[in-house]
Amino acid sequence: MQMISIHNCKDELKNINLKATPARLAVLNILEKSDTPLDISHIFSLLNKKGLKTDFATIFRTMNSFTEKGLTKQINLNEGKARYEISRNDNHHHLICQNCGSIEDISDCPIDALEKEIQEKKKFIIKTHSLEFFGLCKNCQS
């Protein structure tokens, strides 16, 4: 299992012309296991837990190159800092609770139709979009 996962990660990096260093493989692994987008501090402490000593500059550089290559997505939840998640082709979005900070995924984004409409009406070619919902989760509505 682990073998397969590591092998895949190495290939993923090779495919985008990035060297498969321990730090990068570990970051990739961490992001793949996480069910919410993580910020640099999160990633830093998770790397530490794995016994991998590194620093913020490296993680920022890693995330920037991953994101440039399309391997990850940068998410902005109005926290004054970026979060990152693996790019998947499910085009999901997030429900962010303004009370407890929980982040829930929502899939089946129905923006595609809208995008086509915009492209035609506005002659604007859409590459990506960001869509996040802020409010109160089930537990915080009392």
Added chain:
Amino acid sequence: MQMISIHNCKDELKNINLKATPARLAVLNILEKSDTPLDISHIFSLLNKKGLKTDFATIFRTMNSFTEKGLTKQINLNEGKARYEISRNDNHHHLICQNCGSIEDISDCPIDALEKEIQEKKKFIIKTHSLEFFGLCKNCQS
């Protein structure tokens, strides 16, 4: 004309329990006239042009209180800094050109239906949402 505008601004501030200082009135005026969301530097230089000497701290404080009271909206375009625009009830969004940086408005946001669906399915109460499109504007598609 100008009289009316100023009068309205003063009332707007009074309604939300903020003192109508020259700086605040000027900021309000600037935002009302702008057709794109502005960041703090933008606002600062526009205030300067009006002959109004102030500083970043004051503008940040102003924008924070405006936004808290719902008079303005904070917009995030993944620039590492916030922009601000007047809250209107038209629920519009933006098309941001990744090449030239132009920002175009798009109105008629069809998210309402989706929001209702989410509220029911996920039992999540949505207060606001952010939706921005990134891509290439008409002029940058060659």
Added chain:
DNA sequence: ATGGTTGCAAACACTTTGCACATGA
């Protein structure tokens, strides 16, 4: 071997805060 990558320190950019002074209501 060598070009990409890291770690460290320093620099940067955006935003917030403390405090004395000024001002709108």
Added chain:
DNA sequence: TCATGTGCAAAGTGTTTGCAACCAT
């Protein structure tokens, strides 16, 4: 008058950069 707002300086965060040492290929 007096709570609120302002200007200035300093501090706090998040992020980037320069450079020598290091390592994957």
